[in-house]
Amino acid sequence: MAKRSTFRAYARFLGAAFRANLLAVMEYRINFLIQVFGMMLNNAAFAFFWGVLIDRTGGVGGYGFEDVMFIWAVVSSAFGLAHVLFGNIRSLGRIVMQGELDLYLLQPKDPFLNLLVSKTVVSAWGDLIYGFIVLCLLPGFGLERLLLFSLLSVSGGLVFAATFAAAECLTFFMGNSQAISGALTEFLLSFSLYPETIFDKGMRWVFYSILPSGFIAFLPLAVFKNLDWRLAPLLLLVACCYAAGAYALFRAGLRRYESGNQMGARI
Numbered sequence: 001m002a003k004r005s006t007f008r009a010y011a012r013f014l015g016a017a018f019r020a021n022l023l024a025v026m027e028y029r030i031n032f033l034i035q036v037f038g039m040m041l042n043n044a045a046f047a048f049f050w051g052v053l054i055d056r057t058g059g060v061g062g063y064g065f066e067d068v069m070f071i072w073a074v075v076s077s078a079f080g081l082a083h084v085l086f087g088n089i090r091s092l093g094r095i096v097m098q099g100e101l102d103l104y105l106l107q108p109k110d111p112f113l114n115l116l117v118s119k120t121v122v123s124a125w126g127d128l129i130y131g132f133i134v135l136c137l138l139p140g141f142g143l144e145r146l147l148l149f150s151l152l153s154v155s156g157g158l159v160f161a162a163t164f165a166a167a168e169c170l171t172f173f174m175g176n177s178q179a180i181s182g183a184l185t186e187f188l189l190s191f192s193l194y195p196e197t198i199f200d201k202g203m204r205w206v207f208y209s210i211l212p213s214g215f216i217a218f219l220p221l222a223v224f225k226n227l228d229w230r231l232a233p234l235l236l237l238v239a240c241c242y243a244a245g246a247y248a249l250f251r252a253g254l255r256r257y258e259s260g261n262q263m264g265a266r267i
Helices: 002-026 029-057 065-085 092-097 111-116 124-137 143-169 178-192 201-208 213-226 232-254
Strands: none
Touching (some): 029 065, 065 213, 201 213
C-alpha cells in the first residue's frame, strides 16, 4: 500500500512538473513555434538528403528509404521525448560543478528525478513531433503501428535519458566531464541515425552496451517492420535497466559531492 501511494505521489509530481514546464515555454509562443518548426525543418533537410542518396544508390547497407526514414522518426521522437520530459539531462554535470545541486537536495522529492524534470528543452518538441509526422507518411500507417511506435519512442527516450545522465554523473568522480558527455552525445546520435549494417561486426557490441543505438534504433526497426509486440516489453525492460544504472551512478556520486554552500530556492 505504501509503495502504491509513493508511486501515485511521484506520478502527480511528474505531471505537475510537465505542466509547469509547458506553461513556461508557452508563455513565449512565437519563440516556441519558431524553435519547434526550426528543428523540424532541420530534420527534414536530412530526410531529403537520404532520399536523394538512396534514389541514386538503391539502398545503403541493405536499408531502403522507408527503413532509414523509420530510424530517423523513432530516434527523433525518442530524443525529443527525453529532452521534453528530462530537460536537464545534459546540464547535470554543470549543475554539480557549480554547486547548484544543493537546491534539489533540499527538496522532499528524489533529487535525481527532481533535477531532471525541472526543465524542458523547447526545440525538443520539434524532434518529438517530427518523428510522428514521418510515421504518418510511411506506408501501412495505422493505429497498431502508431501504438507500437509510441511504445518504441518511450523505451528509446528512456535509454537516451539514462545514457546522457550517466555520462553527466561522471562529473562526481572526475571533475568536469563535459568533453566525455559531449562526445558520447554526438557518437550516440550519429551511430543511431545510420544503418547498422554499414558498421563492422566487431563494433556492434558497442551498440548494445556503451552506445546503445541498438536499443534505440536497430531493434525497434525490426520490431516495427514485423509488428513483433513480443520484443517491445523486452526493450522497455532494457530501458529500465539503463535508467537504474544511471540512478545508481548518481547515488554513488552523491557520496562524493561537496556542497557549493549556495543559498537559493526554487518556486
